[in-house]
Amino acid sequence: MFNSILPISFPKAGQAALFWIGVSLCLLFLAAVLIELLRRWAHRREQLRIEWDTVQRIIREKEFSKQEERLLTEVIRRHAADSPLQVVTARRDFDKCVEAEMKALRAAGNEEQFREAGILLREIRVRLELDYAPFGQRIHSSREMHTAQEIWLAPLTGGNVQWVKASVLAIDEAYLHLASRESRTLDFAPGSEIRCHFWREDDARYELRTTVAHKEGVPPAWSLYHVDDLRRIQARDYYRIRYNQETTIGVLSAFADRAEDARDRRVVTRVRGRITSLSAGGLAAVTQHAVQAQTLIRVAIELPNEAPFEAEVNTVAMEPVAGGRYLIRGAFMNISEDKREAIAHYVMRCQQPQFTPRETLPSAQSAEKPE
Secondary structure, three states: OOOOOOOOOOOOOOHHHHHHHHHHHHHHHHHHHHHHHHHHHHHHHHHHHHHHHHHHHHHHHOOOOHHHHHHHHHHHHHHOOOOHHHHHHOHHHHHHHHHHHHHHHHHHOOHHHHHHHHHHHHHHHHHOOOOOOOOOOOOOOHHHOOOOOEEEEEEOOOOOOOOEEEEEEEEOOOEEEEEEOOOOOOOOOOOOEEEEEEEEOOOEEEEEEEEEEEEEOOOOEEEEEOOOOOEEEOOOOOOEEEEEEEEEEEEEEEEHHHHHHHHHOOEEEEEEEEEEEEEOOEEEEEEOOOOOOOEEEEEEEOOOOOOOEEEEEEEEEEEEEHHHEEEEEEEEEOOOHHHHHHHHHHHHHHHOOOOOOOOOOHHHHHHHOOO
């Protein structure tokens, strides 16, 4: 009744046959998995070969010295062997490798090797064009600061806090080099723990805590160890926002001590610029021409849903930035209350989507403001 309709008959499968069939299927599955793993390993190996070839090509194009090439290759193999191309093309990946390398050298206790590696790695950063932090973008490490940056220093501990004004002389991957900008100064000896405040324009105020590595000369110059945990804080009397507006900047024939008649002063020269940040208290602008501090300027401002207007601004600081440009920071002078209110309302409307309860109000930090 159960005879097969085929010309051949199949034997009944016993337990042993079923066992070997199962073993065979398992072996086939394992073989397939092994083949896939080998395929992926070969693909990744080929990808790494291509990445290393690209790294070598970049090294040749950037005309690295033999010493720089050897150090970069060793740093990549020690700290990012699986992603060499990312290290030479992405600033954050390069920063992670540098931080790991410098921490290891500092822990080894060889100060001379630490210093030399810091100088070489800075040259490598510059050659790879990874030394510029985009303007207005948040920074995380003191290595991302720029020369001529104004910075305030104070002892980490102590009751009556005294701040010393300094500026960044130079930066390498080992140290942040500062020079005092005041005749009076505090004695930050090597090994002293200090805290620093600085403003990053079109961004925010930062605080860092570090240790003095070296001190030289009179007035003193200090070399500080880098930190990669900058604290970003807000301490302005007015909230500010990033702002992007092409504008005309008129330099007036008056200085800050004659600001009361600024509106009647004529424009000596006009330059083109771009407003990069705005608050009810003042603004920052980037221009191709230097405008010295304590110079009165007239800036055209265009707010959405408001009639364009001009405001007199007292430039409080000027700093060189990348590309041969200059960053001008200024405070409004004799601005009418309705114009100030219009700016304040616009800033608040822009701030509301980003505001969270974790943010600290400006007044809460104003007591610590070193300026």
